[in-house]
Amino acid sequence: MTGTAPMIQVAGVTKHFRRKTDLAERLAMRVGLAEEPPTVHALDDVSLQIAEGEVVGLVGESGCGKSTLGRVVAGMLPVTSGQVARDGKDIAKLKGAEARAMRLATQIIFQDPMSSLNPRKKVIDIIGEAPRLHGLVKRGEVRAEVERLMGLVGLDPAMANRYPHQFSGGQRQRIGIARALAVNPDFLICDESIAALDVSIQAQVINLLVRLREELSLTLLFISHDLSVVRYISDRVVIMYLGRVVETAPTDRIFDAARHPYTQALLEEIPRIDRRGHRFSSVKGEIPSPVNPPQGCHFHPRCPFAMDRCRIERPVLTQASPGHSVACHLDGGTGRPLSEAGVTTGDIPAID
Numbered sequence: 001m002t003g004t005a006p007m008i009q010v011a012g013v014t015k016h017f018r019r020k021t022d023l024a025e026r027l028a029m030r031v032g033l034a035e036e037p038p039t040v041h042a043l044d045d046v047s048l049q050i051a052e053g054e055v056v057g058l059v060g061e062s063g064c065g066k067s068t069l070g071r072v073v074a075g076m077l078p079v080t081s082g083q084v085a086r087d088g089k090d091i092a093k094l095k096g097a098e099a100r101a102m103r104l105a106t107q108i109i110f111q112d113p114m115s116s117l118n119p120r121k122k123v124i125d126i127i128g129e130a131p132r133l134h135g136l137v138k139r140g141e142v143r144a145e146v147e148r149l150m151g152l153v154g155l156d157p158a159m160a161n162r163y164p165h166q167f168s169g170g171q172r173q174r175i176g177i178a179r180a181l182a183v184n185p186d187f188l189i190c191d192e193s194i195a196a197l198d199v200s201i202q203a204q205v206i207n208l209l210v211r212l213r214e215e216l217s218l219t220l221l222f223i224s225h226d227l228s229v230v231r232y233i234s235d236r237v238v239i240m241y242l243g244r245v246v247e248t249a250p251t252d253r254i255f256d257a258a259r260h261p262y263t264q265a266l267l268e269e270i271p272r273i274d275r276r277g278h279r280f281s282s283v284k285g286e287i288p289s290p291v292n293p294p295q296g297c298h299f300h301p302r303c304p305f306a307m308d309r310c311r312i313e314r315p316v317l318t319q320a321s322p323g324h325s326v327a328c329h330l331d332g333g334t335g336r337p338l339s340e341a342g343v344t345t346g347d348i349p350a351i352d
């Protein structure tokens with residue numbers, strides 16, 4: 001650990017993909033009847049930090065780059081440019097034991113536990129495999145360790161010999177959480193991990209994560225397209241739009257004093273019972289394609305306050321108040337540019 005470096009630091013990360021092609025397109029390309037697929041701009045100069053012990057909610061519409069950012073932060077995807085650092089060290093430069101330790105210390109829990117749990121394996125093997133392979137428990141101690149983990153996530157340890165299909169959706173998500181915890185991570189990325197569950201089951205899994213965070217001193221990145229879901233778990237919320245971070249603030253400030261028109265529109269979409277008199281109507285239209293993102297502010301084609309400047313100039317993420325940054329040429333739609341309100345961009349510590 002280097003000095004006061006945040007646990008996770010994403011610095012100017014851009015990630016491009018070649019658009020996925022189907023078989024017909026690939027054949028057409030091979031015989032010269034189609035051109036190479038265009039580039040998908042999944043992440044565009046994204047910077048953010050996550051402090052040790054913090055729970056950060058990452059929110060945005062489908063396709064805005066949330067999962068890509070999660071996988072980049074976990075070291076599962078290389079970046080096109082920029083850096084991701086863990087405790088001040090660039091994860092792309094980690095080698096051998098240090099790289100392995102980083103991979104174990106960061107675990108991702110995915111949305112659909114059924115597709116990520118091997119249906120032919122018993123729960124004892126699903127949860128016990130990684131700690132056994134990595135030598136974290138002795139062969140004779142695997143059962144006891146799996147039973148401990150099942151108890152930790154609220155599953156009956158007597159069910160260790162059952163298969164995933166013998167559990168409910170919520171229980172399967174708990175199996176996924178136990179499997180992630182089995183290698184003693186200190187950082188969990190939950191990628192839409194409760195989106196497929198009923199609302200009451202979602203609440204139970206969120207309560208479990210809140211308890212585990214306390215008991216195990218975990219740091220969490222909680223990815224969701226739904227602001228109301230992240231509200232109850234996150235210390236801070238990061239709002240993404242088409243590959244860029246547009247606003248980040250402590251959770252209360254996002255709900256009480258959101259300044260970006262996109263965040264305000266997302267708040268509008270939360271059922272009225274949850275809102276406190278926000279002024280703007282919901283976001284209109286479709287999110288543009290990340291193959292051809294709009295020039296200037298990516299949000300300008302859907303923004304009711306777009307000015308000429310928004311169509312040309314990219315707004316910089318600018319600190320509006322301590323811990324609250326916004327990338328908008330306007331101050332929350334009032335017409336007052338943030339840069340004239342005497343605000344500055346926060347300092348970003350150096351990465352080794």
Ligand SMILES: Nc1ncnc2c1ncn2[C@@H]1O[C@H](COP(=O)(O)OP(=O)(O)OP(=O)(O)O)[C@@H](O)[C@H]1O
Nearest residue numbers: 017018019020040042062063064065066067068290
């Ligand atoms: N491996 C890949 N190859 C090509 N394009 C990809 C790949 N992974 C993601 N993309 C594209 O990158 C963009 C961002 O995708 P990503 O999955 O990160 O978004 P998301 O916000 O997590 O969406 P969702 O909520 O639907 O999961 C999308 O246009 C997606 O199609």
